[in-house]
Amino acid sequence: MAILSFNNLTQSFGDFDVFIGAGGSIPNGGKVGIVGPNGVGKTTLLRVLAGLSEASGGGVHIAKGTTLGYLRQEAVMAFADSKNSVYEEMLTVFADVRRKEHELREMEAQMSAGDFDDALFDRYSKMQTHFEMVGGYDYPIRIKSVLQGLGFGEEDYATPLSVLSGGQKTRALLGRLLLEKPDLLILDEPTNHLDIAAVEWLEGTLKVWEGAVLIVSHDRYFLDRVVDTIWELERSGIEAYRGNYTHYTTQREERWTNRQAEFDTLQEKFLKELDFIKRNIARDSTKDQAVGRLKRLIRQTKMAQVGGIGAVTGMSWSKAREQYDISGSKWEVPDVERAIKALPRPSNDWNAMYLNLKASHRSGNIVLRTEDLAVGYDGEALFEAEDIELRRLEVAALIGGNGTGKTSFLKTLLDRIPPVRGEMKLGASLDIGYFAQAHDELDMNQTVLNELIEHSNMLIPDARNYLGRFLFSGEDVYKPISLLSGGERGRLALAKLEFEKANFLLMDEPTNHLDIPAQEVLQDAISRYDGTVLMVSHDRYLIDKLATQIWEVRDGCLRVFRGSYQEFLAARERSQQMAVQSEQKEPAPKSEVTEPQAEKRSKNELRRLRHQLAQLEREVGEAEEMVEDASAELQTASTLSDFERIQKAAERFESAEKHLAAKLEAWEALASEI
Numbered sequence: 001m002a003i004l005s006f007n008n009l010t011q012s013f014g015d016f017d018v019f020i021g022a023g024g025s026i027p028n029g030g031k032v033g034i035v036g037p038n039g040v041g042k043t044t045l046l047r048v049l050a051g052l053s054e055a056s057g058g059g060v061h062i063a064k065g066t067t068l069g070y071l072r073q074e075a076v077m078a079f080a081d082s083k084n085s086v087y088e089e090m091l092t093v094f095a096d097v098r099r100k101e102h103e104l105r106e107m108e109a110q111m112s113a114g115d116f117d118d119a120l121f122d123r124y125s126k127m128q129t130h131f132e133m134v135g136g137y138d139y140p141i142r143i144k145s146v147l148q149g150l151g152f153g154e155e156d157y158a159t160p161l162s163v164l165s166g167g168q169k170t171r172a173l174l175g176r177l178l179l180e181k182p183d184l185l186i187l188d189e190p191t192n193h194l195d196i197a198a199v200e201w202l203e204g205t206l207k208v209w210e211g212a213v214l215i216v217s218h219d220r221y222f223l224d225r226v227v228d229t230i231w232e233l234e235r236s237g238i239e240a241y242r243g244n245y246t247h248y249t250t251q252r253e254e255r256w257t258n259r260q261a262e263f264d265t266l267q268e269k270f271l272k273e274l275d276f277i278k279r280n281i282a283r284d285s286t287k288d289q290a291v292g293r294l295k296r297l298i299r300q301t302k303m304a305q306v307g308g309i310g311a312v313t314g315m316s317w318s319k320a321r322e323q324y325d326i327s328g329s330k331w332e333v334p335d336v337e338r339a340i341k342a343l344p345r346p347s348n349d350w351n352a353m354y355l356n357l358k359a360s361h362r363s364g365n366i367v368l369r370t371e372d373l374a375v376g377y378d379g380e381a382l383f384e385a386e387d388i389e390l391r392r393l394e395v396a397a398l399i400g401g402n403g404t405g406k407t408s409f410l411k412t413l414l415d416r417i418p419p420v421r422g423e424m425k426l427g428a429s430l431d432i433g434y435f436a437q438a439h440d441e442l443d444m445n446q447t448v449l450n451e452l453i454e455h456s457n458m459l460i461p462d463a464r465n466y467l468g469r470f471l472f473s474g475e476d477v478y479k480p481i482s483l484l485s486g487g488e489r490g491r492l493a494l495a496k497l498e499f500e501k502a503n504f505l506l507m508d509e510p511t512n513h514l515d516i517p518a519q520e521v522l523q524d525a526i527s528r529y530d531g532t533v534l535m536v537s538h539d540r541y542l543i544d545k546l547a548t549q550i551w552e553v554r555d556g557c558l559r560v561f562r563g564s565y566q567e568f569l570a571a572r573e574r575s576q577q578m579a580v581q582s583e584q585k586e587p588a589p590k591s592e593v594t595e596p597q598a599e600k601r602s603k604n605e606l607r608r609l610r611h612q613l614a615q616l617e618r619e620v621g622e623a624e625e626m627v628e629d630a631s632a633e634l635q636t637a638s639t640l641s642d643f644e645r646i647q648k649a650a651e652r653f654e655s656a657e658k659h660l661a662a663k664l665e666a667w668e669a670l671a672s673e674i
Contacts (some may be wrong), residue, residue, distance in 0.1 A: 003028050003066045003184055003212055004049065009058035011044050018044050021237040022058070026184065031206070031213045033227035033245065037351055038487055038515040040233050042216045043073060043188055049214070050186050062184075069182035071174050073189045073216075078173045079161040086164075086172055087157035090143045093179040097136050100127060146175045149201035151194065167193030178205065184212045191219045195401050196538060218516055220245045220541035245541075249520075259309065259346040266309050270340045273297050278333060298331050301339050308346065352517035353491055354469040359503035359531035364428035365392050367504055367532045368413070373422035375409050375558075381420045382408055385558035390549070392427075395526065395533045397543040397565070400553030406536045407437065409558070410506050413534075433502030437509040437536070439489040441496070442481050448492055449477040456499050470495045486513030494522070503531035511539040540565065561614070574624075575617050582668050616667045623660040630656040 005025035011018040018041035026032055034042050047053040049060060050070040062068070072078075082089060091098065107124045135142065147157070150171045161172060170193050177185060185206075191199045203225045206213055217223055223230070223245040230241040230248035239255075241248040277294045280286035331339070368390040374381040382405030390396055398406050411417045413424060414434060434441065443451055452463050467477050470491045481489065490513050497505070505526075511519045523542055526533055537543055543550070543565045550561040550568040561568045630653040 001028055001063065002026060003063045004061070004214075006049065006060040007058055009045075009048065009060065010056045011041060011048060011053075012056040017235060019233060019235055019237065020057075022233070024231055024238050024240060026212050026214060028183070029210065029212055030229060031209075031227045032215070032229045032231055033223040034214070034216045034231045034233055035223070035245070035248070035516050036233035037517050040235065042233055045233060046070070046186055046188055046214070046216060066184060067180075067182040068184050068186060069177040069180055070186045071170070071177055071188060071190055073192065078169045079164075082161050085158045085160055086147065086152060087143065089161055089172060089176060090147065090179060093176060094135075094139045097131070097134055097139055100131050100134075101136055104128060104131060142179060146178050149198060149205065150175050151198045171198075174202075182211060184214065185209070187213065187215045187217075189217055190215065191217060191222050196399070196540070197401070218511075218514070218519065219539075220516065220519065221539070221544065224541065256346060263309050263343075263346050266304070267340060267343060270297060270301065270304075271337075274333070274337055274340065281333070294333065294336070298336055301336055301343070304343055305339065351471065352521050353471050353494070355494055355498060355521050355525040357498055357505070357525045357529040357531075358501055359529070360431065360501035361429065361503060363392055363430050363503045363532065366390075366427045367392055367394075367430065368427065368534070369425045371423045371425075373424055374420040375405055375412050376420045377408070377417065379420060381556070383553050383556050383558050385409075385422075385551075386560045388551070388558075388560055390532065390534065392532055393530070394548045395535070395546045396549040396551055397547035398534065398536045398551045398553070398558075399538075399543070404553040406553060407508055409553075410434070410508055410534070410536060413506065430504050431500070431502040433497050433500045433505045435493055435497050435505070435507040435510050437512060439486075439493050442489060442493060444480070444482040446481055447478050448472055448481060448484070451481060451492065452495060452499075455496050466499075467495065487515060487518065490514050491518065505529070505531060505533045505535075507533065507535040507537070509537055509539075510535060511537065511542055559614070571614075571617055571621065574621055578617075578620070578664065578667060581664075613667070613670050616663065616670060620660070620663045620667055623656070623663045626656040627653070627660050 002025040007023045009022040010020045012020075022045065024032075034045065036042055044053065048055045050068055051060075051062075052070070079089065084092070104124070104127060107120060107127075110120060111124070131137070152171070152175070161169065164172060174187075174190060190202065194202065199219070199222060203222060206226045213226070215223070215227060225244070227244055228242070230243070230245060232239045232241065232248070232252070241251045243251070273293060274297060277290045277297065281290040281294065283290075366389065368388060370385055370388040372387070373385040374383070375385065376382040398409060400406055408417065412419050413426075414432065443454075446454070448467060449460070449463055452458065452467060453460070456463065456466075458466065464477055467473075472488075472492070479488075481492070484492070490510070494510075510522060514522065519539070519542070523545055526542075526546055533546075535542075535547075547565050548563075550563070550565060552559050552561065552568075561571065563571075630649065633649045633652065636649075
């Protein structure tokens with residue numbers, strides 16, 4: 001059953017239609033993601049559905065008794081009148097529970113004082129049962145779990161809400177909503193202000209969320225992990241797709257391919273019909289038939305003009321006249337022919353920029369090498385790095401928490417700050433292009449047009465045409481850069497980067513502020529790029545699709561993983577599982593000799609040991625796969641009752657288990673030395 005539905009929803013401001021004819025429904029437990037370009041009205045739609053704004057037309061129905069929770073994109077004004085601390089605000093969710101808890105304590109005090117009245121016992125028993133059912137014994141644990149998941153440490157619990165930053169207030173509001181457990185949770189860009197650990201925690205929470213969720217997000221990986229339906233919002237309404245974001249991209253391509261084929265078929269049918277009319281309208285014997293067919297063709301062509309092929313195939317003439325403005329002057333045969341040939345083809349392209357990254361020349365095979373590198377400022381290391389080798393055409397993703405030194409690594413590579421220790425060697429024939437996270441390569445005092453001309457020496461007409469590919473048209477090119485949005489600055493920085501034709505791109509959070517269409521364009525451009533890329537990014541979808549190496553900065557060390565993001569995640573999970581298993585075992589007593597030896601190990605020796613540990617982790621994964629294969633073979637042989645095959649499979653299984661045990665023992669021994 002739908003807990004929320006809406007039909008023919010329209011929102012207009014003056015003569016401008018934000019969207020028209022939008023419709024959809026959310027079932028109980030459904031998880032829906034809304035996508036679309038910036039400015040199409042995603043936040044506007046959420047506000048209308050949440051009852052915070054009134055639509056210009058159409059209606060919204062919410063099932064009786066349904067509770068809603070709404071997280072706005074920027075909750076700067078949240079808690080404006082609250083004097084609570086972070087923890088006190090979370091407690092407000094459980095006000096009724098805490099009142100019952102107080103009553104229980106009072107009754108317990110009465111009984112301790114000797115009041116053994118049967119009515120009191122009966123009342124206490126019933127209230128205690130209800131108290132347990134509503135989570136009265138675990139609400140402090142729930143609060144702690146949510147706050148920690150969203151990045152609040154215990155030292156933050158007593159912080160007054162009034163002194164929190166806008167991002168912290170947004171996280172606090174999200175925490176309160178999660179604790180309230182509404183039937184429908186409406187979230188506008190919930191991953192803003194969250195680090196990767198908090199985003200992963202939120203994904204896990206929403207995947208098992210019992211209520212319904214409606215999400216607007218630019219985080220494609222997040223949508224992949226959480227939602228089961230995608231609504232694509234356009235000016236003309238909503239198109240619904242079943243599945244997560246990746247399923248949506250596949251279905252969207254298939255749907256538009258089918259629509260283009262349907263359009264070609266319909267246009268060809270119209271032209272054949274027109275040909276019959278032209279040949280027969282002047283003949284007395286067939287004139288009446290031709291005139292009747294001309295009237296019908298005129299109606300269908302007008303419907304196709306305003307409503308697309310869907311209006312022709314799925315709507316009556318009377319309904320089309322109600323929904324669309326299809327009045328106008330009387331058409332003759334030449335008018336109909338011009339209109340048929342001018343019908344717009346369906347297009348699956350949002351109003352997206354066009355980006356074509358190309359290198360002017362080939363670099364050497366080795367692009368970057370480091371040895372014994374430490375990165376930081378003023379002699380203080382932010383992190384030490386395992387030795388790196390980046391080869392031509394590879395894409396390396398540098399990941400880690402905020403403030404760990406990722407941007408400092410790029411600036412060290414650009415020779416803007418010196419390394420604290422060690423060497424960073426660049427390869428031969430390199431031209432480096434740099435995309436800065438804060439867009440600080442842009443001159444905020446310049447206009448869009450002048451910034452490009454000074455960078456490229458283009459003539460004004462050429463510069464304007466070039467900027468048009470990045471969605472700067474008309475008077476937009478004369479805007480001061482200081483007045484541009486984050487997304488507009490990002491597109492301008494990419495326009496400059498393309499012009500440089502560098503063969504080694506350093507990209508610091510390139511998808512920040514870009515809407516999903518622009519993110520898709522950037523991803524496609526990097527996938528086709530004939531150079532090498534090093535990107536700092538929190539965009540896990542981009543990393544997952546493109547990265548060939550993962551460089552993770554954690555606990556003061558940059559660790560190199562050669563492989564895809566999914567392989568990196570699998571290796572990390574294996575490492576965490578093995579660490580837990582190792583902790584659960586009784587630690588071996590350390591001799592007086594081995595402890596000083598561990599302390600005396602050089603950093604190069606520790607680095608070598610870490611390399612060996614990473615190699616063993618990969619070997620453990622391979623050994624686990626061998627055990628799984630042998631187990632499957634043994635099960636198949638048993639099903640077939642093939643004794644000889646069972647014997648061989650059992651031997652293989654026993655050998656695989658021994659091999660895995662040996663690898664695990666080696667890993668544990670080495671892990672204890674580091």
